[in-house]
Amino acid sequence: MAGDDEPIADGEAAAESDDESVVESDGETAVEPDNETAVEPDGESLEENVGQRFDRLPATAAERRVEGRATREEVVDYFADRFGIPAETFEEYTFWEKGAGKIWIYAGEAPSPIEIEAIGMTCLRTRQEHWKPTTDFVQRFGRRATDCVIELSREEARAFIDGQDQDLEWNGDWGYLIAAHEIGVGSEGRPGRDGEAVEGAALEPLGVGLYVHGELQSVVPKGRQRSVSDRR
Amino acid sequence: MEPLERYRPIIDDFEAFLEACRRPLGTAVRVNTIKASVERAIAVLSETGTAYERVDWNPRVLRLETDSPGSTWTSFHGFTYGQEEVSAVPAGVLDPQPGERVWDACGAPGGKTTQIAALMDDRGTVVANDNNLGRLSALRFNAERLGATSLAVTNQDARNFSMKPFEFDRFDRALVDAPCSCEGTIRKNPDALEDWSEDHLHSVAGIQKGILRRAIQTTREGGTVVYSTCTFAPEENEAVVQHALENEPCEVVDFDLGLEHSPGVTAWDGEEFDPSLEQAARIYPHQNDTGGFFVAKLEVTA
Helix, strand or coil: CCCCCCCCCCCHHHHHHCCCCCCCCCCCCCCCCCCCCCCCCCCCCCECCCCCCEEECCCCHHHCCECCCCCHHHHHHHHHHHHCCCHHHHCCCEEEEECCCEEEEECCCCCCCECCCEECEEEEECCCCCCEECHHHHHHHHHHCCCCEEECCHHHHHHHHCCCCEECCCCCCCEEEEEEECCCCCCCCCCHHHCCCCCCCCCEEEEEEEEECCEEEECCCHHHCCCCCCCC | CHHHHHHCCCCCCHHHHHHHHHCCCCEEEEECCCCCCHHHHHHHHHHCCCCEEECCCCCCEEEECCCCHHHCHHHHCCCEEECCHHHHHHHHHHCCCCCCEEEECCCCCCHHHHHHHHHCCCCCEEEEECCCHHHHHHHHHHHHHCCCCCEEEECCCHHHCCCCCCCCCCEEEEEEECCCCCHHHCCCCCCCCCCCCHHHHHHHHHHHHHHHHHHHHCEEEEEEEEEEECCCCHHHCHHHHHHHHHHCCEEEECCCCCCCCEECCCEECCEECCHHHHHCEEECHHHHCCCCEEEEEEEECC
16 A cells, blocks of 8 residues: 555545545454345335445336436436437446435446445436536546537636636536537547547546536536646 | 665665665656546647656656646546556556456555556456545545546455455455555655554564455455565565465466566575565665565465
């Protein structure tokens, strides 16, 4: 555990992505997971959401067993309808709910339900009128977006990631937008083991903004905000 | 520096070693290929006026000419992660492949965990464990910034890690980047040796042995376990691997390393270690102008 990694802003990680209170453990006692408390769905009445574990989203509404839970279909449709992110982007991923309405996207193997600390990354907040994608999700998958992407100049991008709200012109839908800018253009990218190839000219997503009444509000979480000053 | 005197007999050019330990370390970042190719990251650094230098042993590690690698566009976008150069070694030695099941036993704050995910093209299952919830919170924050979707994060004591949350019962590979006395971080943390004592070495070595044994037990036959520390003490390095050789079905195997290094030691303080431990690597600060590091690669044989 080389203590050499990038520090994070104090305590803000928890504020960004967690409903649980973060407590220091003494780290010496063995932690055995609780006995499994999974209840088989009876297929009749809907169950209440259990907030302390991860449950895989049902594929469709017909398979829904938990009150108010989003389905995989609804989530994939939302990303496609709102942002134009192709549905096949998510073919090899699963979606999970933990807490009330917080959706996680995961590439690995896990049984459902599972009681661990985290699974993949948070991607979407549901169980509210307007669903809201996370900053980290749009940075990871937002390059494929074609709709509701607002292009910012470098100056506007700098203000946006610093958490500032700005008066900007936008002729599309109001609501949550992907804010993006052009940066590092001209590289071809390398496929294969160096990760996905990158389209040099693609806009690079910065995060999520809320556009209403001629104003783009930055909703970059406090812990993710940065003051970046270019040297040229 | 006084505690380091005990290593005079095993370190070639000990004066150069001490002299390197006194020099502060520059800033290095690893390119996070989950979100950007090396070319893309470099294009952004160039465009935004952050000077960088590539290291010759790893195409994804860059030395930056900035004191605040976190205040760059590449950091905000998750294209780069501030990580000491030698810290990029063990995940490379582990050599995880896309689709595999991998355990990072002491994963926080997430630099090596996310490097493992990147080497797997973020496909497969990386179980990132740490016993400290506060540090796990840092791991989760870093993993999300870097866009890693293949992590399952657990909070257990690695020494008796339970596979119960999962449907599989063995990993393909495991990394034990063990908690240690951190002597090798002296260039980054000048007070790293302040609480140094031989008693501390011995007590932390007990924990290391327990974690390494559990990693071997949870890895399939033919699988790989990598053991690493950022310290010089043989008590925490070769002696820990020796303990695993004596108690678990495994053998030390050779690996390529593009950094100058010395072989593992086979004798220390009256104790003899298996000759195969020469295949482990000791990286000293004066050899590549980095921090200090130890890494051994094991194959599980049953």
